[in-house]
Amino acid sequence: MMRFILPFVVFLIMAAFMYVGLGLNPHEVPSPLVGKTAPAFTLPQLHEPAKQFSPQDMKGKVWLFNVWASWCTACENEHPVFLELSRQNLVPIYGMDYKDKREDGEAWLRKHGNPYALVVSDAEGRVGIDYGVYGVPETYVIDKQGVIQHKHIGAVTPKILDEKIIPLVKELQAK
Amino acid sequence: MKKCLLMLLLCLLPAFAYAGEAKDMAADPVLEKRMIGLAENLRCLVCQNESLASSHADLAEDLRREVREQMQKGLSDQEIIDYLVSRYGDFVLYDPPVKKSTLVLWYGPFALLLAGAGMLIYQLRKRKSQVPEAELSAEEAQRAASLLEETPASSNQSKDKQA
Numbered sequence: 410m411m412r413f414i415l416p417f418v419v420f421l422i423m424a425a426f427m428y429v430g431l432g433l434n435p436h437e438v439p440s441p442l443v444g445k446t447a448p449a450f451t452l453p454q455l456h457e458p459a460k461q462f463s464p465q466d467m468k469g470k471v472w473l474f475n476v477w478a479s480w481c482t483a484c485e486n487e488h489p490v491f492l493e494l495s496r497q498n499l500v501p502i503y504g505m506d507y508k509d510k511r512e513d514g515e516a517w518l519r520k521h522g523n524p525y526a527l528v529v530s531d532a533e534g535r536v537g538i539d540y541g542v543y544g545v546p547e548t549y550v551i552d553k554q555g556v557i558q559h560k561h562i563g564a565v566t567p568k569i570l571d572e573k574i575i576p577l578v579k580e581l582q583a584k
Numbered sequence: 585m586k587k588c589l590l591m592l593l594l595c596l597l598p599a600f601a602y603a604g605e606a607k608d609m610a611a612d613p614v615l616e617k618r619m620i621g622l623a624e625n626l627r628c629l630v631c632q633n634e635s636l637a638s639s640h641a642d643l644a645e646d647l648r649r650e651v652r653e654q655m656q657k658g659l660s661d662q663e664i665i666d667y668l669v670s671r672y673g674d675f676v677l678y679d680p681p682v683k684k685s686t687l688v689l690w691y692g693p694f695a696l697l698l699a700g701a702g703m704l705i706y707q708l709r710k711r712k713s714q715v716p717e718a719e720l721s722a723e724e725a726q727r728a729a730s731l732l733e734e735t736p737a738s739s740n741q742s743k744d745k746q747a
Contacts, residue, residue, distance in 0.1 A: 435632060441673040508642065534646045541671040543629035543643055 440541050440560040447474070447549065447557050448539040452529035455506050455514050462503075462529045464555060471581045473502045473574070474549040475525070475565075476537065478509045479517035481545040487564035488521050494570060495524035500578045504528040507537050507545050550574060552581045619652050622661050626668065626676050635678070 451463045477484040504525035506514035531537055550559040620637045628639035636644050654664045674680045682690050
């Protein structure tokens with residue numbers, strides 16, 4: 410009897426590992442920045458390049474930081490989610506136009522709508538590197554102390570927004 | 585004829601593509617070499633099976649630029665690696681450090697090897713105890729002895745035949 414049970418148990422263990430392993434998304438690299446202070450930067454605003462923005466301006470507020478670009482197709486998919494969220498006035502959304510031409514970014518927002526309280530322009534992608542951006546879109550939830558509490562890689566779906574981001578934002582706002 | 589010429593021109597295109605790649609070479613070849621040496625041990629996050637040195641992804645180019653600039657500032661290789669790890673995690677390293685979360689990665693194969701060797705030894709021992717030494721009766725022993733005596737002669741005969 411043992412000679413059948415043992416291989417079967419080994420098979421079950423391997424099958425369990427493979428089931429979990431194959432279900433993982435290799436493109437989701439856990440960010441070491443979660444739990445750390447959002448890296449400081451000063452960038453020109455997209456619409457008014459003369460004005461600048463820096464995350465320190467947001468101290469005392471919970472906010473979302475969404476990295477997007479006009480060349481990014483997944484951004485088009487998540488955009489309606491942010492448009493809807495901005496209508497609810499739950500949390501300010503700040504955008505960063507990543508490795509993009511100013512005109513292209515502005516044109517994209519005119520076409521698809523602008524859910525952002527403010528957009529900064531990271532034309533060279535340097536701030537992106539500081540934030541560990543490797544695929545757009547990426548979205549960060551930053552708390553009142555300026556600490557990154559959550560990072561979402563890839564397009565935000567209504568499900569992720571309702572189940573993860575909004576509850577987290579409410580919890581952080583209550584603190 | 586025109587078509588042929590066009591085809592020939594198209595064949596030249598890859599050469600230009602390569603020229604585009606070469607523009608990355610900085611003015612300082614020593615620094616460039618050091619940068620490539622470091623980038624070969626770092627993983628590109630976009631195309632994950634390529635190193636930062638060989639990847640053509642936009643992000644890889646930016647990261648190479650970042651590494652180059654930090655080298656120009658006089659940072660050591662370790663400081664640059666630490667910077668990248670603090671941004672992208674151990675994932676950027678092809679040679680991840682030994683720590684709690686990577687114990688299985690580092691020692692798992694050896695554990696499996698040991699377990700396999702243990703199983704093998706256990707099975708072999710068990711098999712040995714299952715097959716008893718054959719005991720011959722007096723009659724069988726005699727027969728065996730006579731067969732052994734006969735064999736050399738008969739084999740010689742067969743050799744003769746072959747020759």
